[in-house]
Structures are given as structure tokens and as C-alpha cells.
Amino acid sequence: MPIDRHKALTAAPTSRVITWSTRDVLLYHLSLGAGAGPAADPELRLTYERGLQVLPTFAMVAGSGPSAGDTPFAADALPGIDIDPRAMLHAGQDLRVHRPLPPSGTATLTSRVSEVWDKGRAALVVLASEATDSDGAALWTGTMRIWVRGEGGFGGEAGPEDTPTEPGRPADLVVDTPTTARQALLYRLNGDLNPLHADPEFARSVGFDRPVLHGLASYGLVGKALVDGLLDGDPTRLEELSVRFAGALTPGETIRTSVWREEGGAPGTTRLLLRATCPERDDAPVLTHATATVRA
Known part of the structure; x- marks a missing residue:
């Protein structure tokens, strides 16, 4: 069996040292459209190295950008996990940032498989990770959920079912973010060079009409x-973001x-319910199943 649940859950965590540079951060921000309207707002806090702030979601690509060189770490190199990458789908992502990320730095990233759920026609692998500084x-801490087609039916538990809940009222805020035709070509330079995001022929071979944007x-x-x-343009106020890729x-x-906006939550923070859709x-x-925690 390509997924050995017992081996995966009992294996020692894997660790590696990652580094990132200011250029990696600038590229990441540009790949998300920062500075796209420089006549109105060049967003220098995100696009210029002087006084550079870092979007918390940069943690998802830290250590994988140009500074990583040509042989980045294989994310699926974990004990008990031997999966054809074509069977994998990034199903969900949680991230909690414990303090503002520096524009350049080094961290130790430790990962382990925390659960493998049996979904019948597929397995859901839950990968937990933590990045720590030299002290x-x-x-940051994160949880990645990976849907693996054809690897279910092994007799394990199905795991919890999350039901998305949205208030029965209009949203408190709606933000439309346009993307560009070359957005995926730029974003892939952060480290995910999957041809699904660039090659029309490959995209058609796996069931898409054309290349699609990365889930991350x-x-x-x-x-x-x-x-x-x-958040008034202040990335340090975004502490947590959890989503399911739908x-x-x-x-x-x-x-x-x-x-x-939701009532309650920890003092000094606000919990948000989110939904992202395509109006076209x-x-x-x-x-979907998306939440965030922000500082007041």
C-alpha cells in the first residue's frame, strides 16, 4: 500500500533548514499583484526593500523560491507516504503566524503526518508543520490537507466532517481582486513549477481547459x-487563515x-468567516470552510 498509515503516524518528524531573502519576499508579493497600480499606490511596504513588510501567507513558500536553488526539498519525502503526485490534490490549508515574519531569515521547518483519514474513494493525509527560529x-505553524485519489478503503476512520456555516445576512465586506493572464506564470517562480499552471497541453491531459492558478x-x-x-494595509494584524480549496x-x-465578522473570540482579536468565489x-x-483571525 503506497500509504502505510502506521508507519506514517509513528515516524519521527522530519526537519530541514530553510532560508529566504528579501528578493523572495518581493517576488511573492509581486506574484499576488502588489504594486499593480503604481500610479495610485505603489504599495511600497510590500514592493520596496526599505521598510519591507511581509504578508503572513509568504510562509507557504518560504524556502522554496529562487534562494532555494534548483533542487528544492521534496515535500512528499515522508516516511510511510509513497504517492504518485498525479493522484494528490491540495485540499486545504491552515496557517497561524506567531509573530511578524522577517523580510529575510533562516528557520528550521519540522513536519510530520498527524493523521490519515479513510474517505472511501480517497485518503486524506494531514501534514502538520512548525517553523522555529535559531532560539x-x-x-509559524501550519496544517496541510492532501486528498489522495484511489488510496482510501483501507478500513480507517473517516475523520470529522466540517460543515461550512455562513451568517444569514449580507457580508460585512466584499473585496474583488482581479488576476492577470500571466499570474500563474509569475506565481510559479515561488517554487511550485507544476506544469498544470503553465502548459495548456498538460492541463488538458488532466481535465482542465487551460492552465489554472495555484491554490496557494x-x-x-x-x-x-x-x-x-x-486591516488598513497592515499585514501584521493577520494572525490565522484556514481554508478548504473548492x-x-x-x-x-x-x-x-x-x-x-463573528462575535466573541480571544481578547484583542476578531474571528472572520470567509468565502471566496469567481464572479465571472x-x-x-x-x-470554502474559510476562517481568519485578525488583531483589532
Whole structure:
């Protein structure tokens, strides 16, 4: 069996040292459209190395950009996991940033498989990770959920079912973020060179009409929409972002982020419910089961 659940869950965590540079951060921000309207707002806090701030979602590509060289770490190199990459689908992502990320730095990234759920026709692999600085203090923690077609039916538990809940009222904020035809070509330079995001022939071979935008690009675009539309342009106020990837976005389409504020939450923070859709396709879902935590 390509997934050995017992081996995966009992294996020692894997660790590697990652580094990133200011140029990696600048590229990431540009790949999300920062500075696209320089006549109105060049967004120098995100596009210029002097006083550079870092979007928290950069954690998703830290250590994978140009500074990583030509042989980046293989994310699927984990004990007990032997999967054909073509069977894998990034199903969901959680991220919690414990303090503002530096524009350049080094961290130790530790990962482990925390669960493997049996979904019948597929397996859902849950990969937990933590990045720490040289003193061992946490920079960020994350959870990646990977849907693996054809690997279910092994008799395991199905795991919890999350039901998306949205208030029965209009959203408190709606932000439309256009993408460009070359958005995926630029975003892939952050480290994910999957031909699905560049090669029309390959995209058609796996069931898409054309190349699609990376799921983590949509994730980053929603994070930036929250910073721009709700947090006065201050990325340090976005502490947590959790989503389920529900549909692909084609470069050139718009991602519409709807936001509802919730009552309660930890002192000094606000919890948000989110939904991201594509208005050009009758608000087809892009990200669902989405929440965020922001500082007041």
C-alpha cells in the first residue's frame, strides 16, 4: 500500500533548514499583484526593500523560491507516504503566524503526518508543520490537507466532517481582486513549477481547459484582500487563515472575497468567516470552510 498509515503516524518528524531573502519576499508579493497600480499606490511596504513588510501567507513558500536553488526539498519525502503526485490534490490549508515574519531569515521547518483519514474513494493525509527560529521560538505553524485519489478503503476512520456555516445576512465586506493572464506564470517562480499552471497541453491531459492558478496563489490573494480591505494595509494584524480549496481559478478571472465578522473570540482579536468565489462564473466557489483571525 503506497500509504502505510502506521508507519506514517509513528515516524519521527522530519526537519530541514530553510532560508529566504528579501528578493523572495518581493517576488511573492509581486506574484499576488502588489504594486499593480503604481500610479495610485505603489504599495511600497510590500514592493520596496526599505521598510519591507511581509504578508503572513509568504510562509507557504518560504524556502522554496529562487534562494532555494534548483533542487528544492521534496515535500512528499515522508516516511510511510509513497504517492504518485498525479493522484494528490491540495485540499486545504491552515496557517497561524506567531509573530511578524522577517523580510529575510533562516528557520528550521519540522513536519510530520498527524493523521490519515479513510474517505472511501480517497485518503486524506494531514501534514502538520512548525517553523522555529535559531532560539527555538515558533515563527509559524501550519496544517496541510492532501486528498489522495484511489488510496482510501483501507478500513480507517473517516475523520470529522466540517460543515461550512455562513451568517444569514449580507457580508460585512466584499473585496474583488482581479488576476492577470500571466499570474500563474509569475506565481510559479515561488517554487511550485507544476506544469498544470503553465502548459495548456498538460492541463488538458488532466481535465482542465487551460492552465489554472495555484491554490496557494488564491490563498495568498484572499490573505492580501483581508490586509488591504479590512486591516488598513497592515499585514501584521493577520494572525490565522484556514481554508478548504473548492475550485480552480483561471488566470484572468476575479476572486471575490466575502467577509463576515463573528462575535466573541480571544481578547484583542476578531474571528472572520470567509468565502471566496469567481464572479465571472456565477460565483462558483474557490475557497470554502474559510476562517481568519485578525488583531483589532
